Amino acid sequence: MTSEDGWSLDLQLARDTTTVGDLPLCQVRLIDDANYPWLLLIPRRRNVSEIIDLKEGDRAQLMREVARAADVLKTGTGCHKINVAALGNVVAQLHVHVIARFHSDPAWPKPVWGFAPPQPYDDYVRTKLIAAIREQLAIAK
Amino acid sequence: MTSEDGWSLDLQLARDTTTVGDLPLCQVRLIDDANYPWLLLIPRRRNVSEIIDLKEGDRAQLMREVARAADVLKTGTGCHKINVAALGNVVAQLHVHVIARFHSDPAWPKPVWGFAPPQPYDDYVRTKLIAAIREQLAIAK
Numbered sequence: 537m538t539s540e541d542g543w544s545l546d547l548q549l550a551r552d553t554t555t556v557g558d559l560p561l562c563q564v565r566l567i568d569d570a571n572y573p574w575l576l577l578i579p580r581r582r583n584v585s586e587i588i589d590l591k592e593g594d595r596a597q598l599m600r601e602v603a604r605a606a607d608v609l610k611t612g613t614g615c616h617k618i619n620v621a622a623l624g625n626v627v628a629q630l631h632v633h634v635i636a637r638f639h640s641d642p643a644w645p646k647p648v649w650g651f652a653p654p655q656p657y658d659d660y661v662r663t664k665l666i667a668a669i670r671e672q673l674a675i676a677k
Numbered sequence: 678m679t680s681e682d683g684w685s686l687d688l689q690l691a692r693d694t695t696t697v698g699d700l701p702l703c704q705v706r707l708i709d710d711a712n713y714p715w716l717l718l719i720p721r722r723r724n725v726s727e728i729i730d731l732k733e734g735d736r737a738q739l740m741r742e743v744a745r746a747a748d749v750l751k752t753g754t755g756c757h758k759i760n761v762a763a764l765g766n767v768v769a770q771l772h773v774h775v776i777a778r779f780h781s782d783p784a785w786p787k788p789v790w791g792f793a794p795p796q797p798y799d800d801y802v803r804t805k806l807i808a809a810i811r812e813q814l815a816i817a818k
Contacts, residue, residue, distance in 0.1 A: 586747065647762075
């Protein structure tokens with residue numbers, strides 16, 4: 537039995553996002569909001585809502601994967617700042633936000649949550665963005 | 678020369694917080710807002726504004742120290758959720774928020790930033806809280 541047994545993605549997280557792919561620990565998803573290039577990293581572990589619910593090795597891996605995602609967003613978008621956050625007040629399943637922020641984005645310099653209504657992606661733009669992120673993260677489709 | 682050479686705490690971070698003490702990597706400070714038990718962890722490294730500006734060993738240590746702080750807040754306060762975030766849109770110096778959240782707190786379930794005006798601590802309460810956190814983090818005064 538692996539630690540992934542019985543893990544399934546929270547339905548609300550699934551609804552607001554599109555799959556990018558799997559890193560060794562986390563499922564990577566793109567938030568469906570064209571206001572910000574915004575990834576979610578969700579460790580594929582059951583019954584985990586806090587970082588401290590993860591075992592130490594998984595925590596270390598989470599940091600490596602967050603750094604990888606941050607690096608890809610920073611390099612790929614040329615953003616001014618990366619925001620990283622594990623909040624989880626609404627959806628309990630542990631998920632880490634990694635967000636590319638620009639001085640020109642709708643919420644800058646405030647945090648993004650609850651600020652501007654989500655802006656739908658043009659399908660072509662989203663597909664290209666996800667393909668680019670997949671390639672940079674070296675995630676197979 | 679150590680990596681700490683030339684590091685100094687950002688003045689705005691200093692102004693809004695009280696010193697708790699030093700972990701191996703981070704200076705730990707308490708945000709002066711009695712609405713939420715709220716720690717800041719600031720890596721004592723020069724010219725670092727993103728997690729990915731840290732070397733890999735420091736990133737791993739940051740994760741360990743964030744987990745320690747989260748554990749202490751969770752155990753010490755009995756809070757319902759821990760929020761962890763590295764935003765830094767206003768103050769560039771890398772600082773990680775570790776916040777104890779309660780269903781009864783003023784911002785719940787929203788993020789805390791920009792929600793309720795900071796509530797001053799009673800001096801006695803703050804002193805006791807800092808002493809308790811120091812003891813649990815095994816930080817000397």
